[in-house]
Amino acid sequence: MEGSRTRSSNLTRGASIMVACVTIAKLLGLIYIFPLTRLIGDAGIGIYANAYNLYAILLTLSTAGFPTAMGKVIAERLALRQYREVEEVYRTTLRTVFCLGAALFVVMWFGAPVYSRLVALKAPGASAQSLVWSVRAVAPCLLLVPVMSALRGYLQGFQRLEPSAYSQAIEQLVRVVAIVAGAAWIMQRTHGNVAAGAAAATFGAVAGAAAGLLWLWAAVWPLRREFKHRMLRSRFRPRRRSGAFRALAAVALPVSLGALVVPFSGVVDSLTVQNLLLWGGASLTEAEARYGVLSRQAFQLIQLPLAFAMAVGASVLPAIASAVASRDGAAVARHTAGTLRSMFLITVPVAAALLVLAQPLDLVLFGKTEGAPIIASVSFMGIFSSLELTSTYMLQGLGQMYRPVRNMFLGIFVKLLLNFALIIPFGIMGAAVSSTVGYLFSSTLNVLAVKKYGQLRLSVLRLAGPFIVSGVILAGVMGGVRAGVTAGLARFGHPAGLWAAVCELLAALATGGAVYLFTVIRMRAVTAAELARLPAVGGRLSRLAARWQAR
Secondary structure (H helix, E strand, C coil), X not given: CHHHHHHHHHHHHHHHHHHHHHHHHHHHHHHCHHHHHHHHHHHHHHHHXXXXXXXXXXXXXXXXXXXXXXXXXXXXXXXCCCHHHHHHHHHHHHHHHXXXXXXXXXXXXXXXXXXXXXXXXXXXXXXXXXXHHHHHHHCCHHHHHHHHHHHHHHHHHCCCHHHHHHHHHHHHHXXXXXXXXXXXXXXXXXXXXXXXXXXXXXXHHHHHHHHHHHHHHHHHHHHHHHHHHHHHHCCCCCCCCCCHHHHHHHHHHHHHHHHHHHHXXXXXXXXXXXXXXXXXXXXXXXXXXXXXXXXXXXXXHHHHHHHHHHXXXXXXXXXXXXXXXXXXXXXXXXXXXXXXXXXXXXXHHHHHHHHHCHHHHHHHHHCCCCCHHHHHHCCCHHHHHHHHHHHHHHHHHCCCCCHHHHHHHHHHHHHHHHHHHHHHHHCHHHHHHHHHHHHHHHHHHHHHHHHHHCCCCCCHHHHHHHHHHHHHHHHHHHHHHHHHHHHHHHHCCCCCCHHHHHHHHHHHHHHHHHHHHHHHHHXXXXXXXXXXXXXXXXXXXXXXXXXXXXX
C-alpha cells in the first residue's frame, strides 16, 4: 500500500514537472523568433521556415509514432511482468527509428537541392543558393531526435517523467541560445549574409537535440542497468513470437497520422506560397520575406491562444472518456460546453488584439510595421485553429481517433485550393485567408462530428455569442485607447516610434483586458467553475466571477 502511494506521489510530481518544463519549452519556442527576425530579417526567416518545414515532416516520418506507442506498450508489459518483451520493444523501437532517421537524413541531405528548386520554380538557381545549406544544416537532427524520442518513450513506459521533462526544457534552451547566438555570430562574420545566418539558425536545432540526447542517455543508463538485473532474475520467458513490432505498429499508426497533419500543412505552404508569389510578379527575396512574415511571425503569434487551447483540451479528453465509459450523456454535454466557453474566453480577445494592435505589435516585437497587415489578416485564425484542436481532443475522448485526422487533411486540401485561387491576385494576404478558411472548414467538420458521436444538441454560435459581443466591445476600447495615447504623445512632442508603440500596447491591453473581463463575467458567458479550470489564472478569475455574478 505504501509503495503504491509512493508511486502515485512520484507520478503526480513527475506530471507537475512535465507540465512546467513543457510550458517553459513552449515559451522559449515562441520568443526566440523575435530576436532572430531582427538578426536575419524577413527573407532569412522565410529561408529558415522553408528548411524547417521539410525537416518537420521528415522527422514525423522518421519516428512514425513509435516512441509514443513504446511508452504505452512498455507500461502494459511491465504490469504483466513480461520483462523480456519490454527489452524486445526497446530494441525494436530503437532500431526502427534509427534506421528510418538515417534513411531520411540521406534523403534530406542529398535531396536539398531538389527541394530548394521546388519551392521557387521561377528562380531555382537563386533559391538553391540561399536554401540548400539551411536544409543540410538541420538534417543531422534526423540522426538524433528519433533516438531521443525513443528514449523518452522508454522512460515514460516506466513512468519516469522527470528526466523526459527536463530534457525538453534543456533541448529547447540550448536550441534557442544556439539559434540566436549562432545567427548573430555568422551574420557578423559574413557581413550580413542572410542565407548564412539562416543556416546557422537552423543548425541550432542540432545543438539542442545533442544536449537533450546526452541528458536522456545519462538518465536511461542507470535505469537500463537496474532493469537488466530484474530481467535476469525473472522466471518469465518470452514467447517465440512476441509480436512486439505488431503491438507497436497498432498504436503508432493513428498517432503518426495525426502528427503528420501540421508538418504536411507547412510543406504545402512551402511548395505553393513562394511559387505563387513569384508567378504573381514578386522577386525571390520579396517572396521569401513575405512568406517569412506569414509563417514565422503571424503564425507564431497564433500559437499563444493555441497553448491555452492545448491545456484546456488535454484536460477535457479524460473527462469525456470517463463520462462515455459511464454512459453519462449529461456529463459529456457539460464538459463539451464548458470547454468551448473556456476556449472562446481566451481566443476571442487575442483575435481582437491582433486585429486592432497589429501595427504596434509588429513594431515592438519585430522592429518594423510592414508585416502588420498580415498579422491582422490571420487574427481570427487563432479562434478556428483552437476550436479545431479542442474538438480533436473531444473526439478522441469519444473514441474517434481517425475522424479528426481526416477532417484536418480535408482542411489542408481546402487551403491548397484557395492558395491557387487567392495568392496570385491578392499576394500573401491570399495565403493568410486560405489558412484561416482551411481551419474554419476542418473545425466545423470536427464540431459536427462531436455533436454526432456525443449525441449532443449544441449550438456553437449561441455559446460564442456573448464572447463575440465582448470581443467587439474590446476591439472598440483598444482602438480608442490607442488613438488617445497616440494623440496625447504627439501633443507633448513624442512622435510615433518604438516607445510610442510600447505605450499604446500597454495602455490598450490593460484597459481593454479589464473591460473584456468585466463584460464576459457580467454577461454570464462563463461560470466561476469553468474559469477555475483555466491554467495558471483560473483560481483568481473564479473568485472574481463568484463575487461579480453574485450581485
